[in-house]
Amino acid sequence: MLGLTSIAAGQNSRNKTIQERHENIKKMIHASQNKARSRFDGLNDNDKQLILSIEAQIDRAKTSLVKCPDCQRNMIIVHINQIDVDYCHFCQSCWLDQGELKTISKLIKDIPSDHLPDRPAKHDCPICQEKMTELVFKRPYNLLVDRCKSCRGVYLEHGELERVLQLR
Ligand SMILES: [Zn+2]
Numbered sequence: 001m002l003g004l005t006s007i008a009a010g011q012n013s014r015n016k017t018i019q020e021r022h023e024n025i026k027k028m029i030h031a032s033q034n035k036a037r038s039r040f041d042g043l044n045d046n047d048k049q050l051i052l053s054i055e056a057q058i059d060r061a062k063t064s065l066v067k068c069p070d071c072q073r074n075m076i077i078v079h080i081n082q083i084d085v086d087y088c089h090f091c092q093s094c095w096l097d098q099g100e101l102k103t104i105s106k107l108i109k110d111i112p113s114d115h116l117p118d119r120p121a122k123h124d125c126p127i128c129q130e131k132m133t134e135l136v137f138k139r140p141y142n143l144l145v146d147r148c149k150s151c152r153g154v155y156l157e158h159g160e161l162e163r164v165l166q167l168r
Pocket residue numbers: 068069070071072073088089090091092093
């Protein structure tokens with residue numbers, strides 16, 4: 001019991017600093033919103049907020065050891081929905097370790113079904129260097145994700161992250 005209580009207390013203070021950080025990001029978003037508006041034609045408000053919040057983090061983000069499966073540049077670490085995610089700001093793609101997809105999307109599992117159609121992906125896993133598999137999330141998801149069969153990490157290309165965050 002005691003252990004659980006102290007873990008919960010630690011998480012509370014961590015959540016608080018994350019909240020403060022989010023407040024700061026929001027302020028920066030407000031400041032940049034007017035000049036940024038035209039870039040977001042066709043995106044909904046949540047998507048815009050997401051992209052702006054990532055952009056607001058780029059300058060001070062730490063460099064990740066993970067290399068982008070597409071352009072091979074080092075990714076950076078950004079906070080999305082309170083977790084650290086490897087993000088490539090050149091291709092606007094991101095790498096999620098096992099379990100992170102369900103955490104940021106509020107899915108129950110990373111991959112909602114074990115029986116999704118798949119085919120060889122064009123990217124190699126940035127952790128295992130093995131060829132990944134492209135999974136087709138059909139309706140209601142309409143999403144393509146690359147997944148590594150070994151480490152179960154997931155690579156999302158440009159535009160897929162926004163859709164993933166709407167998955168429930
Ligand atoms: Zn890249």
